[in-house]
Amino acid sequence: MKPLFALFFLAAAVFAKDLPKSERFDKAIAAFEEADKASPAPKNGTLFVGASNIRLWRSLPDRFKKDKIINRGFGGAFLSEVVHFADRIVLPYKPKQIYLNAGGNDLHLGKTPEEVLASFKAFAALVAEKLPKTKLAFLCIPTSPSRWEEVETVKTTNKLIADFIHAGGDKIEFIDYFPMLLGADGKPRAELYAEDQLHFSEAGYDVVTSVIKWQKEIAAIEVRYAENTAPKAPIVFIGSSSIRMWKTLATDFPGKPVLNHGFGGSEVFDSLNFAHRLVLPFQPKQIVMYAGGNDLNAGKTPERVFADFQAFVARVHAALPNTKICYISSAPNPKRWAQIKETRALNAAIQAFCAKDERLQFIDVYPVMLAPNGEPKPDIFLEDKLHMNAKGYELWKGVAGPALME
Secondary structure, three states: OOOHHHHHHHHHHHOOOOOOOHHHHHHHHHHHHHHHHHOOOOOOOEEEEEOHHHHOOOOHHHHOOOOOEEEEEOOOOOHHHHHHOHHHHOHHHOOOEEEEEOOHHHHHOOOOHHHHHHHHHHHHHHHHHHOOOOEEEEEOOOOOHHHHHHHHHHHHHHHHHHHHHHHOOOOEEEEOOHHHHEOOOOOEOHHHEOOOOOOEOHHHHHHHHHHHHHHHHHHHHHHOOOOOOOOOOOEEEEEOHHHHOOOOHHHHOOOOOEEEEEOOOOOHHHHHHOHHHHOHHHOOOEEEEEOOHHHHHOOOOHHHHHHHHHHHHHHHHHHOOOOEEEEEOOOOOOOOHHHHHHHHHHHHHHHHHHOOOOOEEEEOOOHHHEOOOOOEOHHHEOOOOOOEOHHHHHHHHHHHHHHOOO
């Protein structure tokens, strides 16, 4: 590896152009420092740093509740400027994780993909030297309707950075949500952007959040089929941890071509967001989904979760119009019993929706999971009082089995 000073020299040399000076952000950076004096940033935090899509991400703490979030986005920033100010708004925090998103403004004002790559290399080298225990992830440079004419340059830059990252093993992660930003016509999906058609809307941040959380698990599922080909016309089980932890799925339904594509902690939206990888390529004759509980627990309304399920159905049937889609009712459990009103509302909405289309079926496991007193049976759950034990899955087997296609 080149000495750190050499990388900085390279970055400075290639950026010697008639471009805005980094000093334009002195006030913004000083404001961060003053805020840190008044209220020190958390130790071992998760740092999001970069340009305006980071600065405008107001919902970050709510989306990553288990992490101690530090937002150090400064609007209009170049990737080279993130490097320039790293000693003031990156290194002092000693975060356990850094998510970096910048580079689009560099390209927009004339920098080349190679120059942006040089900046990223400089940042990565700085983190590796000064924060060797910190994990680094690069959030891919997004496209947008207002900068669509720059899309090929953006793609080239993302590929350069991704290739550099992948060549280094697993030290850095490249977060690739670029394909999810495009619609069936291959152009940016308007609903993912704010009115300026440049920055993400909350719907856009939904996509980014989903990929940050689940990219690795999705890739792990795909690896299963690198050597073992999936059966034709399978039955794909998809959803959250109650699907992922259904270890006896294949033996519970012998002779059925079942595939377990559950990924723990996921929401209905995540299955929608990754349908192009977990569902559509397998051309299933049937899909069985269990998800929705994590959504409600995260604060989403039953109406929002229902809308996500409708979008999932629409996405699948646009590509696979004859595929049957079954929804296993959101189940009662002791840990989340306080959310039972919302759970019932979600189940009622999806059950009514499924009744209107013969390609849909509502699999109601709710009644069999209740004890005579109307509360969840205590002996069908693990110690966490959330996930089921073998007795619980035996109940699901009895209810779901008759719904599976031959």
